[in-house]
Amino acid sequence: MTGGYLLQQMINGLVLGSVYALVAVGFSMIYGIVRLINFAHGDVLMVGAFSAFAILLVFGFPLWAAVLAVLTIGAILAMLIDFIAFRPQRSAPQVNGFITSLGVSILMQNLGILLLSGQPRPFNLPGWMRTNLDVLGARMTVLEIVTVAVTLLVLLGLTYFVRGTRMGIAMRATAENPLAARLMGIRVNKAIATAFALGGALAGLAGLLWAGRAGQIDPLMGFVPGLKAFVAAVIGGVGSLVGAVLGGYLLGFAEVLFVGLLPPSFGSYRDAFVFGLLILILLVLPNGLMGRSTEERA
């Protein structure tokens, strides 16, 4: 094994981890504010991918239009799901929301199959996105460079939002203590809708990047990234945004190294490995890397 090979694997891990981080951070943000394990989050990614498909390949608009569209559609869709499915049962036990999110997920997947057919469609980004560049001796496509750069920019922006803006701090305050937040005059439903909108926008964007990587899209494509985001968020300590990002990258690296360093015949055990890693981390750190103890959260 050469240094170049290892570097290539690290870069692949960075790219994969970036997409996981984008999805996981939204997933964790939503959990943080409503204590909801939202299994429909991956399906917002799927809708983002199909929206990008329509904008780019059906209507032939340029890439920037697709980026704007996936952000907007992801945000609106996630807010709609919250408004229709979750908001009416805000005071119900946590497990109700979880089951509802499974229902929403299945509904979206089946609607997708019904309206768009279950057949995978080729999804080809413009050629310049797929050209290879030489980065420190390793090879990266423009899409991969963009994926990493956009993720870092988005995460910086998100950090600024939750630390430095009035609405961002209000979102964290609501996640901490909804009753006290209401006494400050914060409208809790608005803060929650903001979290869904942000998470949805990031999932939509991840949908575009994921589809570009995979080269094809189908209505069930949200399942795997949704599940991986869940794992990443739990590894990081669900509810913690920094944790979700760390978890996303850790998972990306671990997965790529697992596939890259072991004989090819082990490749199909990739997901078993992911969950093995999850169990291992939770055995050592029951609240994840950055999670606070359950007593503190209660």
Add this chain to the structure above:
Amino acid sequence: MLTLDGLDVWRGPSQVLHNLDLEVKAGEIVALLGANGAGKTSTLLTISGLLRPRGGRAVLSMDGREHDLLRLAPDRIVAAGVAHCPEGRQVFAGLSVAENLRMGAFLRRDGEVASDLAEMGDLFPILRERAGGLAGQLSGGEQMMLAIARALMSRPRLLLLDEPSLGLAPQMVDRIFDVIETIRGRGTTVLLVEQNAGMALEIADRAYVLENGRITLSGLAAELAEDARLQEAYLGLAPAGEGA
């Protein structure tokens, strides 16, 4: 300033306030006393719009304007000038002290938030010292000061304080009660909920006693402090004429 008129409030299957009348005039400190479970917190939550009564009226009148509190959303009640410092402090533990104060001013759009922040630092020097630290790492007394300062950051005309002495060392309780008098001195009206009737009656102008959701006694604080029934029930003293 605040008039509660015949409030009937239910929580789940049980009625927790019965035909409750209460008045707070501008510039007063009014104490609302009562044992655990009497309905003090429920009264404050109703004023803040977090509990909705089945019957009665709650009106806030200021500067010749009347606000029907039962028709206002909680955020509009804050905007109208009511701040509620909740029972058990409820600071945002994972936010910094400065962020907690900023959330107290959440609805304010004027340019004086920064100068009010500085003023809170003068009133509670410890908050300035710990501005960047997490609120959850403050001691109980410091958290109480933060909770009061956070409530003041909305520039309230009426401050609702729910058991500020709860769980604090006697020295700290003295500090907090000094602060309450300072706050009133700055022109903020105070409705003070307490189980510590003795101390509350020392700083209050008038007081109400709540028992099982009903007002059973009310009057001037100085007179109530001498009232045998109150002494027996809440001050832990034997009624006058009995005992050693």
